[in-house]
Amino acid sequence: MYLERVRKAQEELRIAGYDIMLICDRENLIYYTGIPEIECGGLIIPAEGEPLLVTLWLDIPHIKHLLEFEAVGYVYGRDTMASAVARLISKMGYVAPKIVFSKYFVEVGVYETLMNNIPGMKVINGTELCYKIRAIKDEKEIEFITKASEMVRKGMEAAIDAIEPGMTESEVLGYAELAMRKAGSEGSPFRMQVLTKDRQLMTHPYATTTTIENNQPIVIHLGATYRGYVSKMCRTIALGQVSEETKKIYKIMVEAQQAAVKKSMPETPVKEVYNEAFKIIDENGYGDKFIVDIGYGIGIRQSEFYPIIGKNRDYILKENMVIDLMFPTIYDKEFGGPRVTDTLIVKNPPEILTKYSYDMVQK
Template sequence: FFPEENVSQKTADLVASMGISKPKIGFTRYFISLKDYQCLMKTLPGLVVGDIASECYKIRSVKSEQEIAYISKASSFLCEGMRAAYEAVKPGIKETEVLAEAEYAMRKAGSEGSTFRMQVLRHDRQQLMHPYAGDFVIGDNQPVVIHLGASYKGYAAKMCRTVFLGNVEEETAAIYKLLIEAQKIAMEALRPGVTSAEVYSKVFRLIHDHGYAKMFMDHIGYGVGIRQSEFYPILGKELPHEIKENMVVDVLLPTIYKPRIGGPRITDTVLIQKENCIRLTDFDTAPVFK
């Protein structure tokens, strides 16, 4: 487009050229700008708009064979990145330096880039809301969270692991092992026909029995596809979203939010099959101590 033109007006003009009286247009509300809306309303008198985001998320929640292949490919890049991060992380290095090594390895493997701001987090930054790797030096005797994203042909995948440097609090290491167990329970529960609430309930029971019920989130995973966090299905408390064959979701999203102790995380991209659930991010989940 030329400087005096814009895609919002071009879109409005295209709809106007169809000659439809009082057109109805469905929006995915999370990604439509005010400029788009204003151009459409000005150019198309009588326009009726509605939100179709929920239906769009449902339609794309069940993946085709090709989509699964793309997400699987992106998942393989994450394994390369995590190996590089494991090699790089050590006391005295910056979060961004570790991430640089991981991202370089994924790019070399074929990743088109992450669809979110990736995380390498020292312990004091792990319970922030939506943190990302920054200019922070990693110290000894602490866990380091490494949350990576990759994509292929427009499809995303994600994976998170925690590395323990030196001597860490016993409870912190125990929390990571608990989350590994919680992830296993979630994956065993993820079958076609169950609801996301049923999956969450089984995970929450384990967390509750270990005394962390008030330090856990209401959501433990999201769909994965052209976005890293699709809003259907959401694995969460009291949510009726039905799990279906060939859905792809991330498990396990949260940590245990206990001040000064919590923070470790584990996340994998998984595929729901007819009889079971498989990990597309095929990378060892065992705790790593350096």
């Protein structure tokens, strides 16, 4: 299975005219090896020939019997991953090779070592290519995401059961994390959210030691990980008395989300998915307080940027893509903030994996 993924990457390299893909981030190491424990590793995928994993020598005995291809070790202190990779690539006989990196940012030390040891090397940002390759999930990936989804539901139940005025955001999150861990989660894929009203319009807030006061909506956004794969879900509850306008906004968000989910079938342009949600937001008078993107792919990362579901995006949904809908809210300073998010499989009909009540639970 993992060697098949390598072959797909090699085909993409040949089509693009690149020589090597160098995988040195944890997400793609998991994708191409199936081993979540690899750290300080580099996977060399040449356009032609066999892949080679370079990792710490102490990990080789464990890794070798799990891998579908060869691995070699280096001794930290005498060598580095970058120097070992540079040495091996130099032996391959390339002249000014075009090397695709698998993430937006490459550590300066890695970059310098490769540039100093591989004459004429050209660096290619292959992040979108990597996300594209990973976008359509196979049966095993869907199994892992489904299990993570079950864990997220356990966390949501625990958070809602536990929350009461006087607790801190992080205390509530602690109940959710414990429940997810007990259910088998390997940890949070992002900084999770239990949010009081004043921070719900921020871009990337997270649960803090803020004390939760009564009579406000609370946003709970959780994620779980299983075998390196992620699921996430968001719901909004009412703690004490909440304004009728806020309740109305949450109902609008749920209606818009469900319309977008229903549209998320194979071969659908993502613009059409966005339009289904926006139409409902706009009909209710909030079109000018909504943003242009509403979802991402999900897999090894909580937000995989292929596809991006948005107004101005040109992606086409494919069967067995896994996406999230919707991450934004209505950005009204007085009443906005409620959110609802689910993880779902693109199919006909679409399948929501994070099945949980959409009612604004009253606490």
